[in-house]
Amino acid sequence: MTWAPPDGAGRAVLPLGLGAPWVLVRAPAGIHHWMVCHSTEPMIRAPGGASAWLLDAAALAGWERRYEMLLPHIRLVTSGTAVVPGAGCTRGPGLHWVRPRGLPPEQWVADVLCLADDLATACVVRGWPLGPLPP
Structure with missing residues (x-):
């Protein structure tokens, strides 16, 4: 799905949950x-x-099972709302986007499989045990 946050320093509130188009993945600072x-x-x-x-x-x-092995290190947020920063918010200290170099300018939504693989690798590097691999 193609989506873009509001221009500038604004914020958007996105619905999460049954019938909503979005899921949020949260991970700790570590x-x-x-x-x-x-x-x-x-x-x-x-x-x-x-x-x-x-x-x-x-x-x-x-x-979803791909993400189960990452629990309890990450959390899939599937209810409530998510506040996301505007496209112009690319530096802290407040809520902001971190966009990797080379990322297409229209990509604001993470790729499900790439993110799962990146998070699993990050957990292993930190020494955090992963749950059982999905079948």
């Missing part, structure tokens, strides 16, 4: 630095260091 250096996906950085990624709920369907 893997932020690895993800900034190595991930290929657009990331939302929150004050305090937590990171989040916006996923297309339809693209995630069928791949």
Whole structure:
């Protein structure tokens, strides 16, 4: 799904949950630095260091088990709302986007499989145990 945040320094509130087009993946500050250096996906950085990624709920369907092995290190947020920064928010200290070099300017939603692989690698690098691999 193609989506873009509002221009400038504004914010958008996106619905999460049953029938909503979005899922949010949240990860603790401990893997932020690895993800900034190595991930290929657009990331939302929150004050305090937590990171989040916006996923297309339809693209995630069928791949949820790929994320199960990352629990309890990450959390799939599937209810409520997500506040995302505007496209012009690319530096902290507040809520802002971290966009890898070479990322197409129209890509604001993370690729489901690439993000799962990046997060799994980041957890291993940190020494965090992964759950059982999905069948």
